[in-house]
Amino acid sequence: MTITVTVVVGNPKPQSRTRTVAETLVAKLLEPGSYDLDVIDLADHTAEIFAWPSEQMAALNARVASSDLAVFASPTYKATYTGLLKAFLDRYPANGLAGVTAIPVLTGADLTHSMGPTVNLAPLLVELGAIVPGRGFYFVAGQMDHLDEIVGAAAEEYAANLARLASVAAVTQGVSA
Known part of the structure; x- marks a missing residue:
């Protein structure tokens, strides 16, 4: 099985x-x-991001909404995500990401805003109907030389969370997506 x-x-x-x-x-x-x-x-896509309506942006939004898994990543700006990402997400209606498993990721200069992906981005994704399988992931940009190790640990945590969710989903009673 291949996922998108x-x-x-x-x-x-x-x-x-x-x-x-x-x-x-x-x-x-x-x-x-x-x-x-x-x-x-x-x-x-900066030339189109604020254009309303935009067939190009609508097509991008549709691609994300039809994904099985979406990773939303942004550098930390003013203790949260960029306006570029916000403008993209603002194009979704309520529950526009229903059925998508979403992982919020923020990068930053230091750990000052490490709760940002969990406190700021994850609630927006949930409001749009996405399933967020755990806390958001924050990566300190100065640690690129440890990228594989740090990201590997985060991936293990997400994998464990997703496995637990799958085991619960396997025993649900007739509830379908």
């Missing part, structure tokens, strides 16, 4: 370290060959 995974990167700088962290998380979490990866680097 989308990484949405809200860094205004294309090909950012934030993107690298998010893609590494997916690679550490999932078995190779078990997923199709789609990366939406919002820095590549």
